[in-house]
Every structure is written in C-alpha cells, then in structure tokens.
Amino acid sequence: MLNKEIRNHFPILNQEINGHPLVYLDSAATSQKPVQVIEALEHYYRFDNANVHRGVHTLGNRATDGYEGAREKVRKFINAKSTEEIIFMRGTTTALNTVAQSYGRANVSEGDEIIITHMEHHSNIIPWQQLAKEKGAVLKYIDLEEDGTLSIDKVRETITDRTKIVSIMYVSNVLGTMNPIEEITKIAHQHGAVMCVDAAQAAPHLKIDVQKLDCDFLAFSGHKMCGPTGIGVLYGKKDLLNAMEPVEFGGEMIDFVGLYESTWKELPWKFEGGTPIIAGAIGLGAAIDFLEEIGMDAIEQHEHELAGYAMEKMSEVDGLAIYGPTDPGKRAGLVTFNLNDVHPHDLATVLDMNGIAVRAGHHCAQPLMKWLECSATARASFYLYNTTEDVDRLVEGLRTAKEYFTDVY
Amino acid sequence: MSTNKLDQLYRSVIMDHYKNPKNKGVLEDGNVTIDMNNPTCGDVIHLTMNVEDDVVKDVKFEGEGCSISMASASMMTQLIKGKSTEDATKLAHTFSDMMLGKDLDDSIELDDLEALSGVAQFPARIKCATLSWKAMEKGVSGESQ
Numbered sequence: 001m002l003n004k005e006i007r008n009h010f011p012i013l014n015q016e017i018n019g020h021p022l023v024y025l026d027s028a029a030t031s032q033k034p035v036q037v038i039e040a041l042e043h044y045y046r047f048d049n050a051n052v053h054r055g056v057h058t059l060g061n062r063a064t065d066g067y068e069g070a071r072e073k074v075r076k077f078i079n080a081k082s083t084e085e086i087i088f089m090r091g092t093t094t095a096l097n098t099v100a101q102s103y104g105r106a107n108v109s110e111g112d113e114i115i116i117t118h119m120e121h122h123s124n125i126i127p128w129q130q131l132a133k134e135k136g137a138v139l140k141y142i143d144l145e146e147d148g149t150l151s152i153d154k155v156r157e158t159i160t161d162r163t164k165i166v167s168i169m170y171v172s173n174v175l176g177t178m179n180p181i182e183e184i185t186k187i188a189h190q191h192g193a194v195m196c197v198d199a200a201q202a203a204p205h206l207k208i209d210v211q212k213l214d215c216d217f218l219a220f221s222g223h224k225m226c227g228p229t230g231i232g233v234l235y236g237k238k239d240l241l242n243a244m245e246p247v248e249f250g251g252e253m254i255d256f257v258g259l260y261e262s263t264w265k266e267l268p269w270k271f272e273g274g275t276p277i278i279a280g281a282i283g284l285g286a287a288i289d290f291l292e293e294i295g296m297d298a299i300e301q302h303e304h305e306l307a308g309y310a311m312e313k314m315s316e317v318d319g320l321a322i323y324g325p326t327d328p329g330k331r332a333g334l335v336t337f338n339l340n341d342v343h344p345h346d347l348a349t350v351l352d353m354n355g356i357a358v359r360a361g362h363h364c365a366q367p368l369m370k371w372l373e374c375s376a377t378a379r380a381s382f383y384l385y386n387t388t389e390d391v392d393r394l395v396e397g398l399r400t401a402k403e404y405f406t407d408v409y
Numbered sequence: 410m411s412t413n414k415l416d417q418l419y420r421s422v423i424m425d426h427y428k429n430p431k432n433k434g435v436l437e438d439g440n441v442t443i444d445m446n447n448p449t450c451g452d453v454i455h456l457t458m459n460v461e462d463d464v465v466k467d468v469k470f471e472g473e474g475c476s477i478s479m480a481s482a483s484m485m486t487q488l489i490k491g492k493s494t495e496d497a498t499k500l501a502h503t504f505s506d507m508m509l510g511k512d513l514d515d516s517i518e519l520d521d522l523e524a525l526s527g528v529a530q531f532p533a534r535i536k537c538a539t540l541s542w543k544a545m546e547k548g549v550s551g552e553s554q
Binding site for chain 1: 414415418419449450451452453473474475476477478531533534537
C-alpha cells in the first residue's frame with residue numbers, strides 16, 4: 001500500500017460532502033488533480049502563456065518548450081521510440097475517431113472486418129460502427145467468457161485474413177478486466193491487421209510499454225491520470241502515421257499553403273491543426289512527473305491490493321453481486337456491483353448523502369450492460385489516493401443503504 | 410447520515426408506487442406509442458396510450474429504472490388517464506415547475522405527485538423523475554412513432 005500522505009497532494013479530497021468527509025470512488029470517470037498539476041497550469045497562465053511554434057519572443061519560446069517538453073514526457077511514459085509518434089488530442093475519443101477516420105477510411109474496404117469486443121466503451125464502438133457502415137465493412141465482436149475475460153482461443157477464431165483493424169480496450173472500465181494486449185497484437189499482426197488499443201483505463205494505473213506491446217495505435221486521456229480535462233494522446237507507429245492523412249485541416253498543421261494545394265507539416269504536428277492544447281499538455285506533463293515519482297508499479301500494486309480488500313469486504317455484504325473477474329490479480333482497481341433490488345441510482349444517492357461518490361448507470365457501455373443482463377450498475381473505482389479506510393466507509397455506506405431501503409421498501 | 414433529506418426524497422408514497430406500480434403493461438389497442446430513454450443513466454420507458462378526441466382514454470407503461478423514475482411514471486399514468494391532452498400537457502408543465510422548485514398553481518390537483526417535490530433538492534435525480542412525463546408530452550402532442 002502507498003503512503004496515505006499522498007492524499008495531502010489532492011486539495012479537493014480535504015472537504016466534507018453532506019456532513020461527511022469526502023470519499024471519492026469515481027476515479028475511473030475522472031481522477032482528482034494533485035496540487036502539482038494545478039500549480040503547473042496556473043504557472044503557465046501566469047508566466048509563460050503564448051502561442052507555440054511561431055513566436056520569436058521569449059514567452060513563445062517558453063510555451064513551445066513547455067508544450068514540446070510535455071510530449072517528451074509522454075514518449076518516455078509509454079516508451080515510444082520517438083516524439084513524432086506522440087500526438088496531442090482532446091482525449092481518447094478524439095484519438096480513436098482519428099484512427100477510424102484517417103487510417104480506417106484509407107485502408108478498410110467493403111467486406112473487410114473490424115474487430116472489437118463486447119466489453120468496449122462507447123468511444124471504441126461507435127467510430128468503428130460508423131466506419132463499417134460507410135465502407136460496407138463487417139464489425140465483429142469477440143464474445144466474453146463467463147467471468148468477463150477474453151479467451152485467446154476466441155480471439156484467434158474471430159480474427160481472420162479479412163480483418164483490417166482490431167481495436168480493444170486494455171483495461172475494462174466496468175469489469176476491471178485486464179486484457180492480454182500483447183498476445184492479441186501478435187494474432188492481429190499474423191493476419192496483417194493493425195492493433196489499436198483503448199488505454200483510457202490503463203494509462204493511469206499501470207506501466208505501458210508500446211514497444212513491448214507492439215501495438216500500432218494506442219489512445220488515452222489525461223484527466224483520468226491526474227491531468228487536466230481536454231488533453232489526451234494518440235500514439236501511432238511512425239510509418240503508419242506518416243502514411244495517414246490528417247483529419248483536421250487549418251492553421252498550425254501546414255507546411256506550404258497555395259491557392260488550390262497545400263502540404264502538411266512533419267509528424268507529429270500534421271495531426272495537430274489549430275492552436276494546440278498547450279496548458280493541457282503542460283498539465284499532463286506535470287501529472288506524469290507526479291505519477292512517475294511515486295512509480296507506476298507501486299500504483300498498480302496499491303490498486304490491486306485495494307481492489308482485493310474491497311472485494312473481500314464487499315462480498316460480506318448480504319445481497320451484493322460483483323461483476324467481472326473474481327481473481328483480484330486479474331483485475332484493475334475498480335469494483336462494479338449491484339445490491340439486491342436497490343436500483344444503482346437510489347444506492348448512489350444514499351451513498352452521496354454519506355459523503356461517498358460512486359458512479360451509477362451504464363458506464364458508457366450499453367452493449368456490455370446487455371451482456372451482463374442488467375440496465376445499470378454501481379461502480380467504485382480506486383486510485384492512488386484511496387485507502388482501506390475509504391473501502392470501509394463504502395462498505396458501511398452499503399450497509400446503511402441496505403437498511404434504509406429495507407425499511408422504506 | 411442526513412436521513413431527513415433522504416426521507417424527503419424517498420417518501421413512502423413513492424416507494425409504494427415503485428413496488429406496486431399503477432397501469433403497468435402495454436396497451437394492445439393503443440394508438441400512441443412512445444419509447445424514451447435517459448442516455449446518461451440507462452433508464453428506459455415504453456409508453457402506450459389510447460388517445461381519442463383529444464382525451465387520454467387509457468395509458469400503460471413498461472420500463473426499467475430507479476425508484477424515482479418508475480414511481481413518477483406510475484403517478485403520471487394515474488393522473489392523466491381520462492384527462493384531455495391539453496390538461497395532460499398542463500400537468501406536465503406543472504410537474505416540470507415542481508422539479509425546478511418553483512411555486513405552483515394551487516388550483517391544480519397533484520394527488521400523490523406532491524410526494525415527488527423533494528426530488529428538486531437532488532439535481533442529479535430530476536431527469537429520473539421527468540423521463541415518463543417527457544414521453545407523455547411527446548405522445549399527446551402528436552409526435553408519436
């Protein structure tokens with residue numbers, strides 16, 4: 001377990017909600033921000049703000065250094081070969097849409113296959129649905145096992161020589177399942193398909209190594225990993241990105257502009273049309289510094305232990321059903337559950353009155369909810385600032401909710 | 410726990426409607442069908458009505474959702490059955506005002522619906538309460554599917 005003093009870096013956690021100390025268990029939706037990130041944003045706006053890549057003046061240089069410095073931090077964070085492979089975007093959704101609209105449109109034809117799974121977030125479903133419709137391609141889903149994991153045999157059965165793109169989440173935002181991306185990538189490559197990874201729930205919690213995974217694209221968001229909202233990353237292999245057309249055209253991404261023809265900048269800037277998300281990138285850089293000082297391995301370990309503790313304590317609550325893999329070693333730091341007949345919204349409201357923030361709903365994964373045969377669930381997700389005391393408070397809150405609804409039902 | 414505030418939300422009449430909903434089911438001979446969902450939380454409602462001569466002759470609902478959304482749907486069907494489409498629409502507007510915490514016109518009979526006034530204090534739950542009303546309003550306005 002990590003030192004509890006980590007909490008002191010997060011000013012937002014030090015407050016009361018409805019008369020109780022806040023227990024924030026919704027980090028899978030968005031994480032809280034450490035003071036280091038808040039100060040980096042403030043410092044940028046107070047002292048360094050200017051547009052990048054054009055000013056001859058000092059502020060322009062500072063802003064450019066901050067922005068490009070953040071890119072190098074991201075490169076190192078995911079062990080990419082070069083900063084040319086790191087493209088700043090609004091978030092995971094924009095990054096996945098860019099792959100679908102640029103790589104997808106150029107490489108997928110009628111009858112080709114795009115493969116995803118039943119556990120995907122909407123942002124890794126709809127871009128492919130749209131692409132498949134546009135091109136007359138086939139969107140195929142890999143079925144899940146009983147415990148919400150993927151079987152490599154089924155992956156092998158589903159991917160064929162007609163498959164052009166395989167796009168799978170690294171860690172499930174509902175089930176907590178950690179998918180064997182490295183193995184799936186190998187299978188995709190054997191069939192000549194590219195592998196795209198939705199790492200929105202992985203980047204905050206574990207060490208990502210894109211060279212080891214050998215994936216072709218990987219997307220994640222800054223706000224789930226202690227960074228600001230509005231900044232995310234698309235990683236792509238250089239040769240693929242080089243061959244791809246930009247999706248957004250305009251300022252900042254051009255080389256020469258003529259009346260009827262224009263040319264693009266080199267990587268990564270050709271994909272960054274318009275004034276980029278400068279403060280966001282600098283904030284993300286500060287978040288990466290913060291996370292790396294603690295250590296991604298230590299964070300992953302902390303969350304495994306916390307999830308294990310939570311599953312043990314929560315399963316002692318009568319009538320509580322937990323979804324996803326039962327082995328805490330196979331799952332990330334979140335627990336999705338339902339309590340008897342109490343609807344998750346009602347449950348979340350009672351927990352909120354006790355100062356506990358959890359998510360309730362379909363978690364942007366309607367096809368997965370269908371697979372689970374429920375319309376909604378509650379989810380408690382943990383991060384580096386959560387403690388076993390937070391879990392105890394949750395369990396206490398669940399018992400209170402149960403009693404409350406037994407009385408009023 | 411702030412039980413008092415919670416009790417304002419979960420009044421017993423709401424839980425009664427949740428456990429024993431009125432007009433649950435599908436009208437086989439209905440001439441208006443509305444499906445609506447709340448995409449942020451997954452609540453769904455399937456509303457069937459029989460509207461003749463601008464009067465809601467009969468109404469039934471099917472749906473999935475929390476106690477607030479299902480109780481609200483049950484109360485809504487109870488209140489609008491037999492009413493003119495104009496009065497039903499007026500009720501929907503009154504209910505909407507109630508959710509916004511506005512002062513209400515005393516002359517309108519709200520019956521059990523009064524119990525939902527506590528929802529106004531829980532902004533995150535207002536959409537739960539208004540789903541079935543929005544479906545009904547759409548239905549009586551002639552925008553049926």
